[in-house]
Amino acid sequence: MGIAERKERQRAELREQILAAARRIVTEEGFDALTMRKIADAIEYSAATIYLYFENREAIGLQLCHESFEHLVSYMAPAVQVADPLGRLLAIGRSYARFGIENPAEYRLLFMTHSSFLEALFAAEREHPDPDDPGERAFQFVVDAVRVAGASGKLATDDPELIAEMLWSGVHGVVSLAITCKAALVSSVEDLAETMCRTLVRGISASGDVTLGSRSTS
């Protein structure tokens, strides 16, 4: 069966080449600039060949989203090492912001693109719930951390989903505003993100005064 295996391996390789080229284009020029022709030029195949590996342009975008969610999770995962519940929430917010700041093109693809992708991802998730799905893991990660904080009695209110989504919204606001209209901001994105994370955690904590770790605690 050596021949069949080689063929399968070569097929997988070309598929990876297509994804790598697509990712580079999206990173450099944004998703709107991703065309089948550009991918074809990059991998030195004809555009028609790509359709033998992906159903269409959308399918390539979805695969890129999955990989970027993995990337995002890799940023946030270390935050579980922070024992203090509020400190962990702070660490999650900081790492999420850092992902967006350091990977603006990926961030834009995941959270700022016209509904289609996220909606497609959520629709797919509802059809076949998969706890291993990177996107699902990313969301659950934040909700779990809020639950832990709630159970420790350190939160002023008790609605994990609402608080998780508010925290997400706050950091998302900083990152997306910085991406969309950096020229409008006087403050640096880093200062803005840090201030946002600290203010939100302070705002949800049961005691008005919280001891927040140093900024480098990310």
Add this chain to the structure above:
Amino acid sequence: MGIAERKERQRAELREQILAAARRIVTEEGFDALTMRKIADAIEYSAATIYLYFENREAIGLQLCHESFEHLVSYMAPAVQVADPLGRLLAIGRSYARFGIENPAEYRLLFMTHSSFLEALFAAEREHPDPDDPGERAFQFVVDAVRVAGASGKLATDDPELIAEMLWSGVHGVVSLAITCKAALVSSVEDLAETMCRTLVRGISASGDVTLGSRSTS
């Protein structure tokens, strides 16, 4: 000179018709869907005629932005009637969110479109600073309210621009997330916006505990 005046009037009227049609298309289908042909069909002129009134598609978009900033200011302006500094910040946040929720297409055009517009607006503002510019007024409005709160000694920290931009980012995050990926949110936009405004104001207030008006105080 009656003839010249009638011509001028008719010219201004057609210009308004073009803008009205453009705004309707943007509102219903988004800015990406705005094409010269669609405008032409709507006003029952040929597409070529539009170029006699606007340099290009971008110029139409810029004019729509100016008008939408006016619209946004009209939402926020009543907040000055709230005497309490923190209450006023809360009212501004609520009214900003309400603008975004009630006018998603305008909001998307102003703050979620590919940098070009806001950057062009800010570039123009830097060239010819104009305190009457609607966009400038909207931003100054928030900064002023933060300054008032700071002067009253009710804020924990003292950096008006940073705090203003953080408040802006927070509410922007809620609105933009709701627009981009509503399917991802369990909570309602209204609850999310209200929680965000209250949490942020609580988080920046000098005393950890703040008396916040009822939700209907918008």
Add this chain to the structure above:
DNA sequence: GTCTATAAATCGATAGAC
């Protein structure tokens, strides 16, 4: 001032030869 007609450039996707 307004039109028709069209240039010039894209794009996604497919049919069919090899």
Add this chain to the structure above:
DNA sequence: GTCTATCGATTTATAGAC
């Protein structure tokens, strides 16, 4: 498995007739 060739539909913007 890959290619060439092309369809069919877009778009912005302009040239030139009326």
